[in-house]
Amino acid sequence: MATLKKSSVLPGFNLTLGYTIGYLSLIVLIPLTAVFLKTASMSFDEFWQVVSADRVVASYKLSFGASFLAAGINAVFGLLLAWALVRYSFPGKKLVDALVDLPFALPTAVAGIALTALYARNGWLGQYLEPLGIKVAFTPLGVLVALVFIGLPFVVRTVQPILEDLDTELEEAAASLGAQRWQTFRHVTLPILLPALLTGFALAFARAVGEYGSVIFIAGNLPMVSEITPLMIITKLEQYDYVGATAIASVMLVFSFVLLLIINGLQAWTAKRTGRDR
């Protein structure tokens, strides 16, 4: 270890790093390799047949499509919400600020049944939407609603601190040079916020793709229509098709790893752009 680290007077390096790596391997790394080892026991043709089956492909389209849309909706409204919370005073602001984290704290199953109760045909919102021809519960639109809910805090909480740190000088300079408010926002403020906004988007997207609990209640889970990819894994497991479940899981895992690397890159970019440590 001595060659790996710079010398320090502080004790406990070997102990804490050893424990960290040991615990990490035991709980996370070794279990995750099980997915790839199990997948490797299949021939490529078998693997391809499972992961490219029509029903599974339909679930990718729904999971990735709805997650992308939900993250986009959260990027727009999350920015508005963060902007309002940082820049304006209005009654109830503290309460709104505190409740933004609700999707982190509320169990997903609770969110799932609550959203279903709201958007079902006779629900609080469903009874007004149904006559307009808008069906939300038990359709892909319901999946989108659930994913917007669980992704809501990510954009707000990544953009908010950057907005708070923003000095007024830049905007004052822009104004004194004759810029309109919108021009200042478009050319001065937004470029500063962009890395954080993209990070929030990517975090919300990553969370949404893997989400299960809040979605399955409202989705209705119709094959080819409203089945998400994590549900396909569960379905295979319930049929004792462990190999099939693992094959789909490995596709999702590879995607998650790539997304994780992108997110880390984005966070480094945010830190560089704003001078903040992450």
Add this chain to the structure above:
Amino acid sequence: MAGAVALHVGGDHAARFEGKAATRETPLVKWTIIGLALTFFAIFLLLPLLAVFVEAFRKGWETYLTALTDPDALSAVRLTLLAALISVPLNLVFGVAAAWAIAKFEFRGKHFLITLIDLPFSVSPVIAGLVFVLIFGAQGWLGPWLFDNDIKIIFAVPGIVLATVFVTFPFVARELIPLMQAQGKEEEEAAVVLGANGWQTFWYVTLPNIKWGLLYGVILTNARAVGEFGAVSVVSGHIRGQTNTLPLHVEILYNEYMFSAAFAVASLLAMLALVTLVIKNWIEYQAARSYRTTYGTSQQESAS
């Protein structure tokens, strides 16, 4: 993935921006933005929360209390608490150890290690459950050996605990790493130079500095441990009174069309979520206060 869950010491900035013409919007723009933001907030956050409590009490107090005192519900409460009681201390110790190694020392591969610690955040909960089925399940690596020795992990309590530990793995570490990195290591080095041993240094120097972040990590871990659904659902086997946690109990009641009972149990979890948010805000308030007493009013000065 830390950005979104990191302890946030904010304070009110509105006056700073609203006080200057250059950073102020016209009232029309301002109220349009607030209106849009709050409408979105009300529809997607406030309404679902209200719905839980209204649906829970739809059939009156009696049905509500019956649902909560049902033996299956009580055993679900016990199992949920057990899973949280095991996973929180385990991940707390790990979080402190990881943050100490990463924040106080320079070594190669540090960023890679942080990325690996983040992994459970980006893995679908369903996959978190699946990995333990692949290892400990009947067809798994250790399945035959466990069967011969009459040890049950999958579809039993140990599996539920393992899945919970997995999904709550990064919270404390991710809270402490940036915090301890920002604090540097001068104070600890001074303590060691003055003759303190490692444990004394941690207990008297580091811990007081990180206590709010630590507590914050613990309540986040706890909230997730209590509410986890997907991962636990895969390994549970849904045996009533034995391997049912509270969120799984909600699902069972809901699927049996016992909506009021399902929402009654759900309201219990929702109250816990609200308590979590209250504690979180209290911690942020305390952290902001201790930040101000440590660094004076420099933050406000630089702001104005």
